[in-house]
Amino acid sequence: MRPTTAPKTKRGASASPPSMSSDDYGTLLEGLESLLRERLMAYRLAARLLAGESQPAIDVGQFGLTDIIRLKQLLEPYANGPVLTPID
Secondary structure, eight states, rough: OSSOOOOOOOOOOOOOOOOOOHHHHHHHHHHHHHHHHHHHHHHHHHHHHHHHTTTTOOGGGGGHHHHHHHHHHGGGGGGSSSSOOOOO
16 A cells, blocks of 8 residues: 655655656666665675775765665655555
8 A cells, every 4th residue: 555645754844756657656666776786786896895905894875775775665655556545
């Protein structure tokens, strides 16, 4: 079931989702999944190289992985068809 209210932003204000079709959201999610795969691959490569040179571990935040995952989770409900509202 898709959310019936807009999700809250970091500052607590409601974020209205853009007016797009569920197909558009699906396309956007595919792009985010590709970006996540590429960033994860880059993180793993950098971590391996640093470990091989006895350097300190790299911060995952530098690759934006958590931001991409959070955005995917925020948009996924909108890619699954029409909004379902409860019946009173």
